[in-house]
Amino acid sequence: GENVEQHPSTLSVQxxxxxxxxxxxxxxxxxxxxxxxxxxGKRPQLIIDIRSNVGEKKDQRIAVTLNKTAKHxxxxxxxxxxxxxxxxxxxxxxxDDKIIFGKGTRLHILP
Amino acid sequence: DAGVIQSPRHExxxxxxxxxxxxxxxxxxxYLFWYRQTMMRGLELLIYFNNNVPIDDSGMPEDRFSAKMxxxxxxxxxxxxxxxxxxxxxxxxxxxxTYEQYFGPGTRLxxx
Numbered sequence: 001g002e003n004v005e006q007h008p009s010t011l012s013v014q015x016x017x018x019x020x021x022x023x024x025x026x027x028x029x030x031x032x033x034x035x036x037x038x039x040x041g042k043r044p045q046l047i048i049d050i051r052s053n054v055g056e057k058k059d060q061r062i063a064v065t066l067n068k069t070a071k072h073x074x075x076x077x078x079x080x081x082x083x084x085x086x087x088x089x090x091x092x093x094x095x096d097d098k099i100i101f102g103k104g105t106r107l108h109i110l111p
Numbered sequence: 112d113a114g115v116i117q118s119p120r121h122e123x124x125x126x127x128x129x130x131x132x133x134x135x136x137x138x139x140x141x142y143l144f145w146y147r148q149t150m151m152r153g154l155e156l157l158i159y160f161n162n163n164v165p166i167d168d169s170g171m172p173e174d175r176f177s178a179k180m181x182x183x184x185x186x187x188x189x190x191x192x193x194x195x196x197x198x199x200x201x202x203x204x205x206x207x208x209t210y211e212q213y214f215g216p217g218t219r220l221x222x223x
Contacts, residue, residue, distance in 0.1 A: 032210045034210065034211070034212075036214075042216075043202060043214040043216050043217055044154070044202070044214050045214070046212070046213070049210070049211065089153075089154060093210055097142060097159070097161060097166070097210070098156070098159065098167065099210055099212070100156065101153060102153075103153045104153060
């Protein structure tokens with residue numbers, strides 16, 4: 001069945017450095033790829049998304065890239081700050097109204 | 112807008128008891144999703160509705176789980192009878208036409 005693989009499961013980066021999280025998807029019909037951030041004990045919150053008609057999207061310190069041919073997409077966080085510490089989930093649409101999530105990446109920003 | 116509202120926020124119950132979780136989606140949203148989150152299995156979609164009609168319940172683990180959406184502003188997820196392995200955080204999310212789902216604060220369920 002359809003699935004989304006996410007790597008790494010845990011990532012530690014020094015404050016100020018960049019972090020990259022990668023995901024692959026299996027359904028070639030997927031056309032929507034959101035990223036959610038979940039802080040400890042809180043709800044997942046949509047931070048950025050990309051649709052298949054673009055290859056890159058940026059919003060301040062975060063950016064997403066999409067390679068439809070290879071069926072993978074990535075989240076890039078630059079100039080990381082302590083408040084970036086959280087679990088990040090990628091997701092991909094598998095039909096017009098449904099998305100499936102990756103298993104998450106726990107990001108630690110080291111002082 | 113108050114966002115997606117869920118109740119209760121925490122529920123502790125004994126094995127065998129019935130549990131009912133409640134969700135109020137964002138006004139005007141036509142999709143409602145129920146998810147379960149555990150460390151082992153991550154974020155799993157249980158069931159979702161479009162315009163109050165269940166579209167896909169393939170994620171519902173077994174017959175002990177049921178969900179209803181009697182109107183556009185209310186949905187319930189019921190577990191009867193509950194078991195310890197049902198312990199998890201249950202999220203409700205809603206969206207309008209597009210895929211942009213907005214999550215509620217979740218209900219942390221503990222079954223002893």
